[in-house]
Amino acid sequence: MIVLGRYWQLKHYSILSLCLLLSSACTANAEKAYKSDFLPEFNHSLVQKNTSFNVPSIDSLSRLSDMQRQELQAFISKDDMKNLPNRLKVAHFINHKMVNFNYEGRNSTSSESWESKSGNCMALALLTYSIAKELDIYPVFQVVYASPVLTNISSDLLVTSDHVRTFLYDEKPSGHFLSGSTSTVIDYFPDRFDRTGAIVSLNEFLAMFYRNLAADALLLENYEHAFVLLKQGFTLAPEYEPLINMMAIVHRRLGDDVTAEKLYRYGLKIEPSSLTILSNYRLLLELQDRKQEAAQVDQQLIAIESSNPYRYYSLGIEALEFKDYDKTVIFLEKFIKSAPYFHQAYFALAKAELGLGNTKKAQRILKQAVELTDVPENKRYYLAKLNSLNNMLD
Structure with missing residues (x-):
């Protein structure tokens, strides 16, 4: 296992509002009874026409420059590197490149993280993904539920944290991940209070970045920008619970409670025990003075035994x-x-x-x-x- 510096504390976004909860749980369900065909239609009229927003592509987020690729090739060509398996080359390069890495709560692209040696956990995981692609390595991402040591209240939002760790395989493992095949693990900031969670599909991992960018926009009350960023995330993972939950919140913040409730109900079909969605749905019911229904959701929240x-x-x-x-x-x-x-x-x-x-x-x-x-x-x-x-x- 490659362990990177403990000086990083905050991981990728989870937001608990004093009035709402944006999920950062990254559960990946192999079999889901409710397919994306049933995803409620978004209310696109909430976004002003002819308004331009920055919605980066996956390629632009993960692309490395020619000079960076040359630096990578020079590093792995060294005598002490060239005979190692490629997965170890990736791990050693990340470990080398991130010495004195400066945590900033910023969702940097891979190229930006490389050059500035700064960013957040998700940016570092994205950089690992980019380097793994260069060396034809197969990355697998696992959720780690982290203690919210840097919980931060801003306005009516409570920012908490969790993160992922990366398993590097020289080729796609046969059978179940994390068993049988040889891998190298990069755990970016282990903590004795961490709890490991589910394996995340590659599309869900990439969708996390759009979730993070949307969270940035939400903190700035740029709800329309958050809307279009989440919409892009849905093209990757239409059944990803955190996207569904956050899109419901954005609809509610933009005044469409009807679509918000449809999204909450859809999310609960996919994940009936989601503390995140239930908490936000309860808030919607309370705001509409639907006290009896809100009380029923309260009982569900109390009864659930969460893995996180x-x-x-x-x-x-x-x-x-x-x-x-x-x-x-x-x-x-x-x-x-x-x-x-x-x-x-x-x-x-x-x-x-x-x-x-x-x-x-x-x-x-x-x-x-x-x-x-x-x-x-x-x-x-x-x-x-x-x-x-x-x-x-x-």
Whole structure:
């Protein structure tokens, strides 16, 4: 396994709004009962005619320059490289090229990431894909659910993170991926709290980039631009749950609740247990004052056992922002059951228990947060809060 620098923290986009949730879960279902023929028609009238938006092609995103290809050939022709399998050449080149790589929350093209030695995780994975193509290597991508250590609130959006890791094969493996064939793994930033997820098809991996670009546009409230970027992603992966979910959000933000609901319902046919889609669908129902239906969705959210425990953390933080302390406790306790060493969850849970008036319980939970963190700044902050609680109980 090739492990790249731990100094990268944020991965590719997942956005949890304080009013909406944009999925970053990357589940790939081999067999789906609901085919793309049933995808609801988008409301193209929401985008002004004669408006031009930048929608890059896959070729422009992944293309390397002639000089970059020459640099790659010079590197793999070295005496210590030339006799290695091509998959190892790719891995060693990525490891070499990304020394002192500077994380920037920017969805760079492969060529830009190469030249600037900067970008986000998705940009680095795209660069790996580009180099693998140059050397006729077969890349396979697997979702890794990452702890949202850099959760960032901007406006009414909560940005969280997950990422992919790459398996490099000298030729397309026969049978099931990750078994039988020899591969080299590039894990860009491993963390002890990571949870591995599903294998992602190549088209879904490429569609992720359009999802990321659309997320950038959404953060800037450029909803029409997000619309056309997502539309391009659908040409690659019409059943990719995060695209469906985000397109529903864009329709709602542009005032078309009817199409948004059709998209949510379509997404739930594909993935009935999607915490992301259910959360957003619940919001739509609440905004329309359909309280009974919203309550039913709430029960579904609570009952689901997700393969990605960090979704519960995000839902718990969302509930905490709305001061819905009962739901905060439910979701954070479900999360802690799967990830018992994540100190941020204990701190959030303590705030919820305090909001419910359970001061002694909040005190006990906050003590656990203090014990779990090894970051001095966090420990001092938690201790200060704990002292305040102790004074309240004196």
